[in-house]
Amino acid sequence: MAKGKLAYSCTACGNESNSWLGRCPICDSWGSLVEIELNGHPGLNEANLISPYKFSEIMDSNKDLDRIFFGMPETERVFGGGMVKGSTTLLVGEPGIGKSTLLLHLADGLIGQNDEKIYYIAGEESPVQIGIRGKRIGIKGKHLEILPETNVDLIIAELNKNQQSMVIIDSIQTLFDSNLDSVAGTIGQIRACASKLISWSKVSTVPLLMSGHLTKEGSVAGPKVLEHSVDVVLQLDGDSSGAFRTLHGLKNRFGSTNEMAVFEMRENGLIEVLDPSSGLIAERPKGVPGSVVVPIIEGTRPLLVEVQSLVSQTGNSFEPRRTATGIELNRLVLISAVLSKRSLVDLKGKDIIVNVVGGIRVSETAADLGIALAIASSALDKEFPSNMAAVGELGLTGEIRRSTYIERRIIELARLGFEKVLVPASFVQGEPLTEVNIKLVGVNNIQDAIKKI
Ligand SMILES: Nc1ncnc2c1ncn2[C@@H]1O[C@H](COP(=O)(O)OP(=O)(O)O)[C@@H](O)[C@H]1O
Ligand SMILES: [Mg+2]
Structure with missing residues (x-):
């Protein structure tokens, strides 16, 4: 050219x-x-013209996608059923959340790739530090090689020397392209380095897995600028002081972004929680006010989470405060307002704190009723029965509305031994759920629900 x-x-x-x-x-x-x-x-050249594909021929090509596996079924589900060969993935999360740990697990678990090497480009930590972590979490790393290099052109030159089954970059913010004047981590550098690596990956069909730090605010000068250029973006989330982490897709060209995997951070690394519902509600206190179990849906699977609330008298000189962890603050404000106005629970001059246990984020309105009852339970200082759960959306007039997939949620509750569930009254009037051994208690509005317990 x-x-x-x-x-x-x-x-x-x-x-x-x-x-x-x-x-x-x-x-x-x-x-x-x-x-x-x-x-x-390139100019117009007849020799370069490509012919169109027949739709009938490409329709089934998703089935033929060549995928690789890690022996980590939950993580593979988030990838859409394994990682696609030649695809590029960005793993984002706050510092300290466990990205490097997860990358090592994936490198170690990669199955059936003959003797091809896995390259781990270490920009953040020295090989010694990675070795210490690997030893702690029990990595064998038979085919794993650590390359402590941050110059993107030198990295690609090294990668071209032999065939890899996967290349890991930890993290994209530490690499630099010497053709640019700016320091590593600036948007220009992140873009330039990623673009070179992505082109390399597409040509060599070696899957590329890059990590990127997110700040608390989310996007600041961050790896989010890469979202449109990679195939898959996964986010590792959670409260880094707690034990649980979740992995979910923000973008996936080869699968649904609704799937989620739950991990427990232990001394020996990030361990997939195969039955997240029972793990998440295992430690809940019984017989105390302010705790309600809510069945939510993550992707295709139901998940039981514990919502806790604490309602207390506001200190004299302050405005009542609303604090939410795991749910949107706006949702908490709305639910508290409906409770104040449409039920006999008095929240005047009260601080309200709501927390979803285990660092799980709940965005579904199906959790409204459970959240409202956790608040009411704490405000009235009355326990919510521990064998009971609640599901339903709260309307502004205090009415309880139907949510999607109620059957699936109820089946999960029954599986874990719950005996009763509060559901929207309209659901009970509908088709009966015969095979499930759990009592459905229909409620019309929030005051009705509070009376029923
Ligand atoms: N000895 C340990 N036992 C249990 N967990 C540990 C131990 N050392 C580190 N961790 C966990 O690993 C986390 C750091 O993981 P790391 O993979 O380095 O995160 P990231 O790459 O996202 O910054 C810490 O926040 C802590 O939760
Ligand atoms: Mg790291």
């Missing part, structure tokens, strides 16, 4: 411009534009 034209790119944000500017119009950085070479597009 002929030598390309010159253009300018901002080293801070990656913005491109035809002419040199003192200040980047997009990110307002001064003196950040540097010369880059554009290769231009």
Whole structure:
């Protein structure tokens, strides 16, 4: 290809411009534009024309996707049934959440790839540190090789020397492209390095797994700029001081983003929790006010979570406070307002704290009734029966509305030995659930639900 034209790119944000500017119009950085070479597009050449595919032929091609497995069934489900060969995945999460740990588990578990090597590009930690972690969590790492290099061109040169079954980058923020003036971790650098590695992966069909740090606020100068260029984005979440972590898809070109895996962080690493429902409610206190079990749906599977609430008198000089962990604060404000207005629970001058145990995030409105009853239970200082659960959406007039997949939630409750469940009254009037051994208690509105317990 002929030598390309010159253009300018901002080293801070990656913005491109035809002419040199003192200040980047997009990110307002001064003196950040540097010369880059554009290769231009290939001209029209009959020999390059590709023919269209017949739809009937490509329809079933998803079935033929070549996938690789890690011996970690929960994680594979989040990938959409194994990781697709030649795909690129970004694993994001806050620092300390367990990304490097998970990457090591995946590297160790990779099944049936002959004698091909797995490369772990270590930009964050030294090989010694990785070795210490690997030993602690019991990694054998037969085919695993650690490469402590951060120059993206040198990394690719090394990768080209032999065939790998997977390449891990920990993390993309530590790599740099020496053609750019900016330091590692800036948006321009993240984009440039990822783009080189992604092209390499597409050509060599070696799957690429990159980690990226998210800040508490989410996106700041982060790896999120890569979301559109990779095939799969997975997020590792949870409360790093607690034991549980969840892995779910934010984007997946080869599967659903609704699936979730639950892990427990132990001395010997991140262990998949195969029966998350029983794990998550194992330690719940019985016979104390403020705790209600709620069946939520994550992807295709039901999950029982414990919602806890604490309602207390506000200190004299302060506005009543609402604090939510695991649910949206707006949802808590709405539910508290409906409770105050539509039931006899008095929340005037009260602080309300709601917490979903185990670091799980609940976004479903089906949890409304359970959350409302946890608050009511604490405010009235009356325990919610420990053999009972609740499901239903709360309307603004206090009515309890039907949620999706109620049957699936009820079956999961019955499986774990619950005896009664509060459900929207309209559900009880519908088709009966005969094979499940659990009593359905229909409720019309929130005051009705409080009376029933
Ligand atoms: N000895 C240990 N026992 C149990 N958990 C540990 C131990 N050492 C580290 N951890 C856990 O590992 C986490 C760090 O995991 P790491 O994979 O380095 O996270 P990340 O790569 O996302 O920054 C710590 O926050 C802690 O929860
Ligand atoms: Mg790490």
